Structure formats: C-alpha cells, structure tokens
Amino acid sequence: MAVCGSRTSHIGHFVGNITARRLQYGLSMNCTVSYNKRGFDKVRKINMSLRNKGHPNNMLFQYFTTHVTKRWADPKSYIGFGSEGLHNLSPACISSGTASVPGVSSDNAKGEEQVANTAADSSEAKIPLKLNSGSFYLPHPAKAKTGGEDAHFMCTLTQAIGVADGVGGWADLGIDAGLYARELMSNSLAAIQEEPKGSIDLIRALDKAYVKTKAKGSSTACIVALTEEGLYAVNLGDSGFMLVRHGYAAFKSPAQQHGFNFPYQLDCNNAGDSPSSAMVFKIAVAPGDVLIAGTDGLFDNLYDEDIKGVVLQSVEAGLGPQMTARRIAELAQKRAMDPIKSSPFSDGAQEAGFEYHGGKLDDITVVVSYIMNNENS
Structure with missing residues (x-):
C-alpha cells in the first residue's frame, strides 16, 4: 500500500454500492434494508443466495454492513508497543508481528500452524465447527530487516484470526507503519479474548483495539471469527478474506477504497476512517x-x-493449512515480481487511468483456515 490520508466525504457511501463478485456459478441477490437502534446507527442486512450449478446445496450468505456509533473504551485498557519480527503466543493463540502481550515469545519462523481446539478452555462456548489455521508471511524484500509492515494473529480459544497491513506511505515521514499494524493486531486479539463467551462483538473489539493503539502510522484491518452461526467478520480497507467451497471460490469480501491504492484505514491521529x-x-x-x-x-x-486453484491442489494432496498458506504466499510473491503478467493490481491501475503492467511487490500475509467438525462440541 502506498497512500495514507485523512477522513474524507467518501466514508459511509461505499455501503450502498456493494457488488457481489460473479465467480464460478450463477448468482442471485435479494436485498432488504432494515434499521435498528440497538446501539447502531444503521444496520443493513443483505441476504445473498449463491446457486452453485455443480452442487445442489445452495449457500446462504448474510451480510450485516454496519455503521456503528463510536463505542465505549476501557480507560484502564492495556496498551502494547510495537515490536519487529514474528511471535508465538501460546499453544492456543499464535501471533506474528504483534505488539507485546502477556504470554508472547519471539520466534523467527515465517510460517505458523495452529491445531489446538476449544477444549483448551473448559469455559469456552462449544460450537459445532472449528478452525484449523496456518499462516505464512513474506515481507517486501526491501523491508525484511524490519519485519515488514503486515501483522496477523490466530487464536483457537476464540476461534478467530486477523490480518492488518500498515500503510507504506508513512515511510515518507520516517514512520514505520508496521508498528501500528502490529500493535493494532495485538490489541485486537486482547479485546477479542475479553469478549463475553458466545456473544463476541467484533466491531466493539476492533474499536477497543483502535482506541488503545498508540503507535504512529495507520493500517487496514480484517478480523474473522467462527461462531455458532458461522463466520463473523469485519473488514476495513483492502485486506480481506475469501471462502472456497467444493473447489469453487464461493465468496470474497469487497475492498474498501477511497480511490485507487487509497484504502480505508485506521490511523494514529483519529483523522482517517473509524471502526x-x-x-x-x-x-x-x-x-x-x-x-x-x-x-x-x-x-x-x-x-x-x-487462489482457489492452490487451495484445491493442496487439499487434494492432503496438505495442512500452513503449507497451503505458504504455497499461496509464494505464488503471490512470484506474480508480484513478474513485470509483464496481468494482475488484479495492474487491472485496477489501468481502470484508474495509469499505464501499469505486472504485479506489485509488497508484504504478503496469508492465513488459511480449514473449517472442520469440532469433536469436542
């Protein structure tokens, strides 16, 4: 990412322009809009039914696109400080590039895998499914010494993962936005762990993390948790997630951008976007x-x-999520270094009127989670 900036009038207008991507199969959308006052400004609910022509069982996606008033913040909240490199939390929570948090120890491995289950905490609400997660991180070659500007976490106790991308434009001011991203993810993980069991609120958790984060810089944020109802995710900016089912790319979160290469972002001066x-x-x-x-x-x-091609090949080969994440990340870096082959970034640049070809060299974080039956539920 190259551009950082302040809040603009674009904020809040993206919601009405959601477009679902047509992937491998026919798509129909039935949209309803509702508003309620339970602490939210607006709640827009979209029911999207995907008809997979190759598979009779349809998928039902429910989006809750939410504009939320600024929530409360704990005045005694823990404030971490950014640190470089990759880290492990505990057998139940793994974190890479996070700020300091109780239980965090340093590890220089690029890939991490997490296979613990919710039985690690008998007080945890049992859900019928679980995430078996693994990650892989490749920093921009020019930023490898400082650990790059991405951060992520995985936590089995809360069945949650998160990724963040520090906005590279801050480097022009001598600021390493990776510190902001790492502290934001550390605080997000801590906030999620403080959420009531069985009633997690990711917007509230992200808001608490945002308030606690004091490093200079700005960052995107994407957090996904597995609940009794399914996946629950919040995404701000151009990090994101996608879901692969039966070898098909079933869903991908839309990117939020004010303009080309100018993503929505949380920043240290409260002048950017908000949770x-x-x-x-x-x-x-x-x-x-x-x-x-x-x-x-x-x-x-x-x-x-x-992406779905790598996933399909990896699953058929019996590979775990960490190896799948590694394969995806390495392919992404290979494409980033190709000056000729088309890429989503070059497509976007050309649509915006720029003469650009090839990939975009950047930090690359990939977290892969296999959704499995939870034998302990």
Whole structure:
C-alpha cells in the first residue's frame, strides 16, 4: 500500500454500492434494508443466495454492513508497543508481528500452524465447527530487516484470526507503519479474548483495539471469527478474506477504497476512517470449507482463480493449512515480481487511468483456515 490520508466525504457511501463478485456459478441477490437502534446507527442486512450449478446445496450468505456509533473504551485498557519480527503466543493463540502481550515469545519462523481446539478452555462456548489455521508471511524484500509492515494473529480459544497491513506511505515521514499494524493486531486479539463467551462483538473489539493503539502510522484491518452461526467478520480497507467451497471460490469480501491504492484505514491521529466504517459479514459455512485471509499483497497479485486453484491442489494432496498458506504466499510473491503478467493490481491501475503492467511487490500475509467438525462440541 502506498497512500495514507485523512477522513474524507467518501466514508459511509461505499455501503450502498456493494457488488457481489460473479465467480464460478450463477448468482442471485435479494436485498432488504432494515434499521435498528440497538446501539447502531444503521444496520443493513443483505441476504445473498449463491446457486452453485455443480452442487445442489445452495449457500446462504448474510451480510450485516454496519455503521456503528463510536463505542465505549476501557480507560484502564492495556496498551502494547510495537515490536519487529514474528511471535508465538501460546499453544492456543499464535501471533506474528504483534505488539507485546502477556504470554508472547519471539520466534523467527515465517510460517505458523495452529491445531489446538476449544477444549483448551473448559469455559469456552462449544460450537459445532472449528478452525484449523496456518499462516505464512513474506515481507517486501526491501523491508525484511524490519519485519515488514503486515501483522496477523490466530487464536483457537476464540476461534478467530486477523490480518492488518500498515500503510507504506508513512515511510515518507520516517514512520514505520508496521508498528501500528502490529500493535493494532495485538490489541485486537486482547479485546477479542475479553469478549463475553458466545456473544463476541467484533466491531466493539476492533474499536477497543483502535482506541488503545498508540503507535504512529495507520493500517487496514480484517478480523474473522467462527461462531455458532458461522463466520463473523469485519473488514476495513483492502485486506480481506475469501471462502472456497467444493473447489469453487464461493465468496470474497469487497475492498474498501477511497480511490485507487487509497484504502480505508485506521490511523494514529483519529483523522482517517473509524471502526464504524468497517463492513461486517455473517456467512454460513460447512465442514470442508476453506477460509483464506490476507493483506493486499495477496489480493493485488493473485486472481480468485489462482487462489482457489492452490487451495484445491493442496487439499487434494492432503496438505495442512500452513503449507497451503505458504504455497499461496509464494505464488503471490512470484506474480508480484513478474513485470509483464496481468494482475488484479495492474487491472485496477489501468481502470484508474495509469499505464501499469505486472504485479506489485509488497508484504504478503496469508492465513488459511480449514473449517472442520469440532469433536469436542
């Protein structure tokens, strides 16, 4: 990412222009809009039915795109400080590039895999499914010494993952936005762990993390949790996630941008976007589905077909989520270094009137989660 900036009049207008991507199968959308006052300014509910021509069982996606008033913040909240490199939390929570949090230890591995289950905490609400997650991170070659500007976490106790991308434009001011992204993810993980069992509110958690984050810089944010109802996600900016089912790219979160290469972002001066600008999704899932979350270094360089192709090959080969994440990240970096082959980034640049070809070299974070039956539910 190259551009950072302040809040503009674009904020809040993206919601009405959601477009669902037509992927491998026919698509029909039935939209209803409702408003309610339960602490929200507006709640827009969209029911989208995807007809998979190759499979009789339709998928029902429910989006809750939410504009939320600024929530409360705990005045005694923990404030972490950014640190470089990759980290592990505990057998139940794994974090890469986070700020300091109790239980965090340093690890220089690029890939992490998490296979613990919710039985690690007997007080945890049991859900019928679980996430088996793995991650892989490739920093921009020029930023490898500082660990790059991406951050992510995985936590089995809360069945949640998150990714963030520090906005590179801050480097022009001598600021490493990776510190902001790492602290934001650290605080997001802590806030999620403080949520009531069985009634997690990701907007509230992101808002608490945003208030606590004091490092200079700005960042996108994408957090996904598995609940009894399915996937529950919030996304702000051009990081995001997609869902692969039966070898098909079933859904992909839309990017939020004020303009080309100018994503929605949370920033240290409260002058950018706010958590209330995030899009909120609730998506029904089933065992065998594969969730892929990543920063724009992934989605700028690989088309949906590329990603689902790697997932399909990896699953058929019996590979775990960490190896799948690695394969996706390495392919994305290969495309990023190709000056000729078309990429989603070059397509967007040309649509915006720029003469650009090839991929975009960037930090690349990929988190892959296999959705499985939870034997302990």
